[in-house]
Amino acid sequence: MAASTTAPTASTASSSPMAFFLQGETGRNTRGLLRLIILCTIAAAAVASRLFSVIRFESIIHEFDPWFNFRATKYLVNHGFYAFWDWFDDRTWHPLGRVTGGTLYPGLMVTSGSIYHLLRFLTLPVDIRNICVLLAPACSGLTAFASYLFTSEMSDSPSAGLLAAIFMGIAPGYISRSVAGSYDNEAIAIFLLVFTFYLWIKAVKVGSIMWGALTALFYGYMVSAWGGYVFITNLLPLHAFVLICMGRFSPRLYVSYTTWYALGTLASMQIPFVGFLPIRSSDHMAALGVFGLTQLVGAAEYLRSQLPSKQFQTVIRSAVLLIFVVAFGGLVLLTVSGVVAPWSGRFYSLWDTGYAKIHIPIIASVSEHQPTAWPAFFFDLNMLIWLFPAGVYMCFRKLKDEQVFIVIYAVLASYFAGVMVRLMLTLTPVVCVAAAMALSQILDTFLVASAPTENDADTKQANGTPAGANGSIADKLSSALPDTLRSTKSPLVGIYSYLSKSLITGAITSYLLLFVLHCTWVTSNAYSSPSVVLASRLPDGSQHIIDDYREAYYWLRQNTEPTAKVMSWWDYGYQIGGMADRPTLVDNNTWNNTHIATVGKAMSSREEVSYPIMKQHEVDYVLVVFGGLLGYSGDDINKFLWMVRIAEGIWPDEVKERDFFTQRGEYRVDDQATPTMRNSLMYKMSYYNYNSLFPAGQAMDRVRGSKLPADGPQLSTVEEAFTSENWIIRIYKVKDFDNLGRNHQDATAFEKGNKRKKTSAKRRGARVLRVD
Amino acid sequence: MPPKKAQPSPSAIPASAAKPTHAISTASSQPTKTPNKPVAATTATPSIRNAQDIQQIGTAVWNNYVEKTAQRTKLLDAFMAFLIVVAGLQFLYCLLAGNYPFNAFLSGFSATIGQFVLTASLRMQTNPENQAEFETISHERAFADFVFGSMILHFFCVNFIN
Numbered sequence: 001m002a003a004s005t006t007a008p009t010a011s012t013a014s015s016s017p018m019a020f021f022l023q024g025e026t027g028r029n030t031r032g033l034l035r036l037i038i039l040c041t042i043a044a045a046a047v048a049s050r051l052f053s054v055i056r057f058e059s060i061i062h063e064f065d066p067w068f069n070f071r072a073t074k075y076l077v078n079h080g081f082y083a084f085w086d087w088f089d090d091r092t093w094h095p096l097g098r099v100t101g102g103t104l105y106p107g108l109m110v111t112s113g114s115i116y117h118l119l120r121f122l123t124l125p126v127d128i129r130n131i132c133v134l135l136a137p138a139c140s141g142l143t144a145f146a147s148y149l150f151t152s153e154m155s156d157s158p159s160a161g162l163l164a165a166i167f168m169g170i171a172p173g174y175i176s177r178s179v180a181g182s183y184d185n186e187a188i189a190i191f192l193l194v195f196t197f198y199l200w201i202k203a204v205k206v207g208s209i210m211w212g213a214l215t216a217l218f219y220g221y222m223v224s225a226w227g228g229y230v231f232i233t234n235l236l237p238l239h240a241f242v243l244i245c246m247g248r249f250s251p252r253l254y255v256s257y258t259t260w261y262a263l264g265t266l267a268s269m270q271i272p273f274v275g276f277l278p279i280r281s282s283d284h285m286a287a288l289g290v291f292g293l294t295q296l297v298g299a300a301e302y303l304r305s306q307l308p309s310k311q312f313q314t315v316i317r318s319a320v321l322l323i324f325v326v327a328f329g330g331l332v333l334l335t336v337s338g339v340v341a342p343w344s345g346r347f348y349s350l351w352d353t354g355y356a357k358i359h360i361p362i363i364a365s366v367s368e369h370q371p372t373a374w375p376a377f378f379f380d381l382n383m384l385i386w387l388f389p390a391g392v393y394m395c396f397r398k399l400k401d402e403q404v405f406i407v408i409y410a411v412l413a414s415y416f417a418g419v420m421v422r423l424m425l426t427l428t429p430v431v432c433v434a435a436a437m438a439l440s441q442i443l444d445t446f447l448v449a450s451a452p453t454e455n456d457a458d459t460k461q462a463n464g465t466p467a468g469a470n471g472s473i474a475d476k477l478s479s480a481l482p483d484t485l486r487s488t489k490s491p492l493v494g495i496y497s498y499l500s501k502s503l504i505t506g507a508i509t510s511y512l513l514l515f516v517l518h519c520t521w522v523t524s525n526a527y528s529s530p531s532v533v534l535a536s537r538l539p540d541g542s543q544h545i546i547d548d549y550r551e552a553y554y555w556l557r558q559n560t561e562p563t564a565k566v567m568s569w570w571d572y573g574y575q576i577g578g579m580a581d582r583p584t585l586v587d588n589n590t591w592n593n594t595h596i597a598t599v600g601k602a603m604s605s606r607e608e609v610s611y612p613i614m615k616q617h618e619v620d621y622v623l624v625v626f627g628g629l630l631g632y633s634g635d636d637i638n639k640f641l642w643m644v645r646i647a648e649g650i651w652p653d654e655v656k657e658r659d660f661f662t663q664r665g666e667y668r669v670d671d672q673a674t675p676t677m678r679n680s681l682m683y684k685m686s687y688y689n690y691n692s693l694f695p696a697g698q699a700m701d702r703v704r705g706s707k708l709p710a711d712g713p714q715l716s717t718v719e720e721a722f723t724s725e726n727w728i729i730r731i732y733k734v735k736d737f738d739n740l741g742r743n744h745q746d747a748t749a750f751e752k753g754n755k756r757k758k759t760s761a762k763r764r765g766a767r768v769l770r771v772d
Numbered sequence: 773m774p775p776k777k778a779q780p781s782p783s784a785i786p787a788s789a790a791k792p793t794h795a796i797s798t799a800s801s802q803p804t805k806t807p808n809k810p811v812a813a814t815t816a817t818p819s820i821r822n823a824q825d826i827q828q829i830g831t832a833v834w835n836n837y838v839e840k841t842a843q844r845t846k847l848l849d850a851f852m853a854f855l856i857v858v859a860g861l862q863f864l865y866c867l868l869a870g871n872y873p874f875n876a877f878l879s880g881f882s883a884t885i886g887q888f889v890l891t892a893s894l895r896m897q898t899n900p901e902n903q904a905e906f907e908t909i910s911h912e913r914a915f916a917d918f919v920f921g922s923m924i925l926h927f928f929c930v931n932f933i934n
Contacts, residue, residue, distance in 0.1 A: 207906050209893050209917035213924050251902045255893040259921055262886035266928040269878070276874065298892070305901060306833055 031158070038162055039148060043141030046169030049520060050137040052528035054180045057545070059133045062530040064571060064588050066183035067578030070132050072100065073109040073183075077116055077128050084109070085272075091583040092573065093595060094565050094617065102272040103591065107192075107225030108185050111135070136178040136187035143178075143191040143429075144169040150198040151433045153205065154395075154402055157440040164436035168194070170515075172522040173380035173428035179528055186425055189226030194429050196222055196232055197409075200239075201402045203260065207252025212259030219260065220267025223274055230283050231426055233268075235412065236260065237290035239405045244290075244297055248401060254298045261291045285331055292327060296320050365642040368422035377417075379526075380424055382518045383511055384435040391434025394441055410434060439508065446504045532575070534632070546630070552623070552729035553579035555722050560621060566731075567614060568623035569603065569636055569643060570596055576623065585617055593646070600647035603682040604640070604655055610681045611717040611744065614734050622718060622732045626686045629693070629727040631702035637669060637686055638703065670706040684713035685732055688720060716744040848895045852888055859884040879932040886925040894918040 053062070061070045076084040087101035112131050119126045144165040151164035168174060177186040196218045203211035223229040240257045243249065265278045265287070278284045297320060377385050392410045395403035409430045417427035529535065534546040556566065557580045566582045573587020586596045602613040614622070627635035636643075640660075647655040659676035662668055669683070677683055691699035691712040699708040718732040738747045841849070862881050871877050897906050897914035906914070 206908055207897070208909055209890060209897075209914070209921040212893075213917075213921045217924065251896040251899075251905050255896060258889040259893060262882065262889045263921065263924055263928070266879075266882050266886065266925065266932060270928060270931060276878070279878070298896075303833075306836060 035158075035162065039145060039165060042144050042148075042162070042165045042169050045166070046140045046144045047137040049170055049523055050140060050175060050179045052179065052524050053530055054133065056528065056535070056543075057530055057533050059130055060181055060530050060532060061129070061132060061183050061578070062179070062181040062532060063184075064574050065185075066132075066181070068574040068588065069108055069183050069185070070129070071574075071578045072104060073112050073132055074128060076109050076113045081110075081113075091581075092577055092587050092589075093592065094583045094585050096592065096595065098589065098591070103589065105185055105223075105225055105227065105271070105273060107221060107223075108135075108183070108188055110224070111188055112183075132183040133181045136182050136184070137180050139188045139191045140169065140174065140178045143174070143194055146191055146195040146198055147429060147432060150194055150201065150429075151436055153198065153201045154406060154433060155437050155440060157437075157444050159443055160436045160440035162436075163439050164433050167384060167432035167436055168429060170519040170523075171381060171384060171428050171432055172519055172527065173424050173431070175519070175523050176380065176527045177422075177425055179523070181530055185226040186228075189222060189228060190425060190429065192218055192222040192225055193228070193232065193426070197405075197429075200236055200256070200260065201405060203256035204239075204253060204401050204405075207250070207255045209255060209259050212256040213263055215256070215260045216263035216267055219264040220270065223268040224271050228426065229268070231416075233278075233284055234286050235409060237287040238412070239408055240294065241286075241290050242404055242408060243401060244293065246404070248404075249294075249297050249301060251298075251301075253401075254294055257294050258291065258298075261287055282331075282335060289324075289327055289331070293320070293324060296323055365639075365646065369420055372418055372421045372424060376421065376424065379522065381428065381431050383515050384431050387435035387438045388431045389434075390438035391436070394437050395434070406430065406434060442504070442508060446501050532579075546726055546728070548724035548726050548728035549575065550579060552722060552724045552731060555724075556580035556582055556621070556623075556731065559722075564620040565618050566621045566623055567599060567602065567617070567619040569599065569625075569639060571639070572623060572625065582621075585619065594650055597647045597650035600643035600645075601651055601655055603636075604644045604647055604660075604680050606679045607681055607684070607715070607717045607744070609654075611734075614717075615737075619734050621721065622681075622685065622734060624682065624685045624730050624732075626727055626730055627703050628686070628690065628701040632726075632728055633703050635686075635703060635728070636682060640680075640682055641667065643682070668706065669701055669704050669708065671709040678709075678713065681718075684715055685718070685730060687713055688715050688730075690727075714748070716748040845895060845899070848891055852891050852895075855884045855888040855891070859888070873934065875932055875934040879929040883926065883929040886929075887922065890918055890921045890925065893921075 053060075061067055072084070072087075075087060079087075084106070085101045087099075088097060089100040090097040092098050092100075112128070112135050115135070116126070116128050116131050119131070147168040148161040148165035150161075152161035154160070174190060177184060178190070196215060199211055199215040199218055203215050219229070219232060222232060236257070240253060243253055265284075268274050268278050269276065279288070300320060381388075388410070392407060395406045395410075399407075413423070413427040413430050416423040532549050534548075536544050536546060538544045553576065556564075556576070560582060562581070564582055565585065566576050566580070567585045568576060570586040570588060570590060573584040574589075576582055576584050577587060586592075586599050590596060598613060598617070602610040605613075625632075625635045626637070627633060628637070641657065644655055644657050644660055648657055656676075659674060660667065660680075662672055662674055666672075668674075669677070669687075673683070687699075687701075687708060689712060691708060691710065694700065697710045699710075699712070700706075701708055715732070718734050720730070721733040722731040723729070735744060738744060740747075742750070859881060862877065862884065866877050866881075894914055894917075896902055897909050897917075898911050909917075
């Protein structure tokens with residue numbers, strides 16, 4: 001972290017006129033060298049602050065989605081690129097399967113795959129897991145560099161870029177998605193986002209095809225890496241559109257925009273998952289419309305140079321407007337007639353935050369799609385959030401083409417970040433850039449400005465003499481008024497004394513130090529947990545690792561058939577696929593709502609209803625997450641209502657959310673719980689045998705904080721197979737059909753008397769059946 | 773010669789065909805605006821001021837274009853016109869015969885559009901009137917950029933064509 005604090009001070013020192021060797025040609029070299037060293041230390045700081053989780057736990061893939069990416073990367077490395085491209089995965093979404101190669105963004109996997117092969121080529125055999133774990137921190141170093149370039153295009157100040165780089169390097173809003181082990185698409189996507197923006201600004205400034213083509217190339221890379229590329233797809237046209245509306249159309253804009261669009265669209269269509277979307281879906285139509293508009297405006301401008309006439313411009317404008325309206329009407333018509341796909345559901349939920357909750361519960365159920373809470377802004381961006389408006393104001397003061405971009409970006413990203421938690425990620429770069437601009441303005445003002453002494457006096461004299469010569473009234477006035485008033489006529493604006501300078505600089509430095517402290521604290525405490533491995537503190541302060549997830553997944557891996565199908569809620573699908581290597585019914589790639597609803601129905605119905613469903617889907621094991629013993633709040637009972645809601649969306653007659661609430665509308669698990677709740681498979685599997693841990697009648701659920709009924713639930717169609725150390729994961733085996741043709745309730749009732757003998761007999765029977 | 777009339781500004785065929793009609797209609801329907809015209813119309817042929825139909829304006833623009841445009845630029849313009857014709861033919865084929873190999877149609881169509889755009893950019897960058905806009909870009913640099921962009925474009929097209 002020391003490197004981060006030196007960054008602003010060193011950069012400002014390099015611009016201060018004190019050191020004599022910092023002038024002329026040598027000075028430029030020294031400054032360039034210093035800047036390079038500072039950037040390298042910033043990148044090192046950015047990487048270092050993301051390694052908490054590796055040091056504290058181990059080099060492990062985090063959370064949910066990264067497990068799929070990791071699995072896909074391993075597949076890519078083992079089977080080669082073409083097999084990966086055509087990958088049909090029959091181990092997920094049983095029995096449907098998933099066309100994985102055509103439904104993922106391959107950029108991340110291909111990146112780490114090529115790094116892997118490059119290192120192998122250099123005879124450095126690095127495990128693919130370590131590459132995946134450390135890819136995000138490495139990219140964050142590049143992001144810091146990219147934001148340096150981006151900001152340097154925005155501001156003339158030498159320190160703005162460096163400040164932006166360090167802000168970007170350690171801002172928690174970005175760290176939240178790029179700690180070591182968070183092997184997700186965002187890891188490289190943010191770097192690509194910032195770098196694409198930099199190239200775009202460069203293209204608009206220079207007006208060169210090369211920069212435009214590079215923008216398109218990196219845009220294509222971004223498309224291959226993250227679904228959030230739609231943000232660029234709409235932001236760049238918006239920038240161009242605003243510039244045209246401001247009357248700032250220039251050949252430079254034409255060159256950069258049309259080059260970007262023509263090449264970028266083709267590049268994006270190379271990705272199978274995107275395919276024809278750029279010409280079919282409404283999300284991409286703005287870019288196409290602005291492309292057409294640019295052509296028209298370009299043509300009109302050319303014609304105007306041929307036909308110089310004053311009315312011509314207004315005529316052209318109205319014609320352009322007319323064509324725009326016609327094109328828009330045509331688009332609407334095409335959308336209505338179904339040629340162009342309408343906006344996607346996630347898009348609607350951006351404008352109407354209640355939309356997803358009503359229409360698509362599966363989107364609303366994801367916690368990172370929830371609206372952002374206000375403290376989150378301060379938590380993730382700290383002091384940057386109050387420097388941000390100042391930076392945007394700076395952009396207004398010097399409103400060139402590139403500043404317009406920042407303003408648009410700031411407005412859009414602030415809105416989106418307010419709507420969806422995870423879009424905080426797209427806000428962070430612009431906040432860092434704007435804040436760096438504001439801060440560098442302050443630093444430049446207070447560090448560089450020297451007092452204008454003699455020059456100022458001269459102008460005063462010059463002002464004074466003509467006033468005296470002009471006339472007697474003015475003379476009288478000036479003689480009547482004391483000197484103090486004359487000084488107010490041309491006041492010395494600015495603060496030039498060393499005391500005030502050092503005061504401001506000291507305050508800024510302490511703010512920066514506080515910022516570093518905050519970032520480190522947030523990173524260490526909030527964003528460095530792998531969530532696969534949990535950490536807790538024992539009473540004596542030592543750390544205790546809770547490793548139930550891996551324990552359970554390895555149990556699955558070692559004790560079940562490789563083809564045993566595991567049913568769980570979709571959150572754990574990727575982890576089961578990645579860690580246990582077992583086929584799953586649903587996973588985090590929520591492409592089939594009905595299939596998820598089927599699982600939701602199986603979980604939320606009575607055993608007699610669930611059993612046929614599970615049998616039809618050839619489920620062998622059911623996995624539930626239960627945090628009642630440990631007080632782990634992210635468990636399935638807390639997620640249960642989403643299962644009910646999603647199932648209700650498909651079978652409104654069979655699953656009703658209301659039945660899971662008591663008469664008074666409470667969601668309870670104790671003896672007040674509704675019969676529907678207590679008979680649901682999920683409830684039974686969560687609390688089965690749980691009261692045997694406690695003295696009679698003392699069973700407590702520590703998450704819900706409620707006392708459980710004295711006699712626990714009875715299971716007949718599934719049997720407990722495994723429960724992890726802290727009961728977080730419970731795995732049940734689905735019983736086979738009874739070989740006497742009874743239903744399972746009768747069978748269990750019959751077996752109550754001589755249990756042992758019967759079960760062993762039944763098991764043997766089942767095995768024989770399976771061999772056949 | 774109706775096809776040639778479109779040629780003065782191939783970059784603007786839809787617009788150039790539409791714009792003069794507007795100019796004429798406003799000029800004829802709103803006589804208050806006509807006094808402004810003689811001042812501005814000095815560089816263009818005087819027939820524009822008196823022109824009451826597209827024919828005359830078209831010929832005036834055409835003459836102006838033939839006189840003032842450099843030979844190299846005309847070459848570029850011819851190429852752009854050719855691209856537009858090819859794109860139009862492809863689109864017509866798509867409408868008439870269906871878009872069955874959609875990849876092939878798309879890559880062919882976007883190859884022409886992309887090449888058109890790149891050529892238009894090259895034309896803009898080498899236009900002496902735009903010298904102020906492109907200070908850093910020499911003509912050689914502009915051509916090198918053009919080749920770079922075209923190579924990327926055709927790489928993607930060939931990759932996409934199936």
